[in-house]
Amino acid sequence: MLTLTEVADDPSILTRRLALNDASEVVFRPLVRTDADRLAAFLAALSPESRRLSTFDGYDLATAQDMCDALARYDKLRLVLEEVPSGRIVGLLEFSLDLHPEDVTRFLEAGIHLAPTDCRFGPTLADDYQERGVGTRVFPLVTDVARRFGRKRIILWGGVLADNPRAIRYYRKNGFHLAGSFTGADGLRSLDMILDLDSRQG
Numbered sequence: 001m002l003t004l005t006e007v008a009d010d011p012s013i014l015t016r017r018l019a020l021n022d023a024s025e026v027v028f029r030p031l032v033r034t035d036a037d038r039l040a041a042f043l044a045a046l047s048p049e050s051r052r053l054s055t056f057d058g059y060d061l062a063t064a065q066d067m068c069d070a071l072a073r074y075d076k077l078r079l080v081l082e083e084v085p086s087g088r089i090v091g092l093l094e095f096s097l098d099l100h101p102e103d104v105t106r107f108l109e110a111g112i113h114l115a116p117t118d119c120r121f122g123p124t125l126a127d128d129y130q131e132r133g134v135g136t137r138v139f140p141l142v143t144d145v146a147r148r149f150g151r152k153r154i155i156l157w158g159g160v161l162a163d164n165p166r167a168i169r170y171y172r173k174n175g176f177h178l179a180g181s182f183t184g185a186d187g188l189r190s191l192d193m194i195l196d197l198d199s200r201q202g
């Protein structure tokens, strides 16, 4: 089973080249320490709507630097999609290998016992890469990463906003099912969804 330290030491373990539907290519790879400037450019370019749907602590170099400095220090595994040949970061795919106690409680209320073999996942694509099938194209690589870390199920990191029909459709078509709903501290309604990797091929 892979560890975060192994990935930080050798990011090539999880690096793959991926052909998109329009025959262009992206590289799927772990975030590395030297990505701060490129990650900052990705965050800064996110539209207000993307920021509403996928919220980060900030959208500047300091936030990007924090993410790059956190490699293998906590439970987070961050992967990026890199455009070929420009090298621009066009997607950020985040895993948390630890569960949040609030998630455990909420899922329990829905009759689902989360376990240490579960993980949390959240995707964000650059605005010009959304709704082109890229998220679905990359999803087998996402499930492969989860499996290689010994995970059996994936839940959504922070849920998905109930008024984000595209993401809900995206998760459903990639095998997630609805586990419940909740109202966040911001007063917004979100849905919990879960994917059982044993029931999904690839």
Ligand SMILES: CC(C)(COP(=O)(O)OP(=O)(O)OC[C@H]1O[C@@H](n2cnc3c(N)ncnc32)[C@H](O)[C@@H]1OP(=O)(O)O)[C@@H](O)C(=O)NCCC(=O)NCCS
Binding pocket: 050, 053, 054, 122, 123, 124, 125, 126, 129, 130, 131, 132, 133, 134, 135, 136, 137, 156, 159, 160, 161, 164, 165, 166, 167, 169, 170, 173
């Ligand atoms: C969510 C996200 C990762 C999905 O990746 P993607 O590459 O855009 O998704 P795909 O193109 O593979 O699939 C989107 C699906 O939603 C459908 N869709 C688009 N708008 C929709 C809408 N308003 N209502 C319902 N379905 C919609 C598309 O038709 C497609 O389904 P189909 O293949 O059956 O036609 C990406 O759109 C994104 O980064 N969005 C902004 C941030 C975000 O919302 N992140 C998730 C936070 S929980």
